[in-house]
Amino acid sequence: KAGVTQTPRYLIKTRGQQVTLSCSPISGHRSVSWYQQTPGQGLQFLFEYFSETQRNKGNFPGRFSGRQFSNSRSEMNVSTLELGDSALYLCASSFSERKSTDTQYFGPGTRLTVL
């Protein structure tokens, strides 16, 4: 089975621009979560989608948004980019509706640099 894929792998943007990142989960997985990883804040939860519905949202401003399509693929969007948005954005998929025991399978991440 193919793993979680994320595109693009690397991205350079300037302040004020917007960006869309894409995530394709493992086949059959219906839950997709997004995380931001930075040296200063570590790994922080952004949001989770299951069956096209956002189920949970982390403590991020409204500039961060996402969606999930009927094939479980997910996108996240960041508008009006700030320097502090530079980070590795990780997507993770899991099989079922969010349960505390679920294993999440992570993609390789998208490295976003904001200049």
Added chain:
Amino acid sequence: AQSVTQLDSHVSVSEGTPVLLRCNYSSSYSPSLFWYVQHPNKGLQLLLKYTSAATLVKGINGFEAEFKKSETSFHLTKPSAHMSDAAEYFCVVTASGGSYIPTFGRGTSLIVHP
């Protein structure tokens, strides 16, 4: 509410010696605990997880961890380090109640010397 504390930001060992990465947690509900490993420029890979079954959990690549409720700990061990074990390790807690949002520790960087 839940939290995770990884007690060491860096651990340095020689190849062939034991590895101990420490993790303490707190949770208002029955926790599930995970250890993930992240190699440079890669995503996170699950090493092992505890979900209220056996308290001693065996994972991939010779790693194991023991859930100790009285000490609220979930330390990761390996009898003999290999050069390929050099990576960042994350302890993660989720809970059976609440929103199931996982909480990640800040990570421990494992350095393995030849």
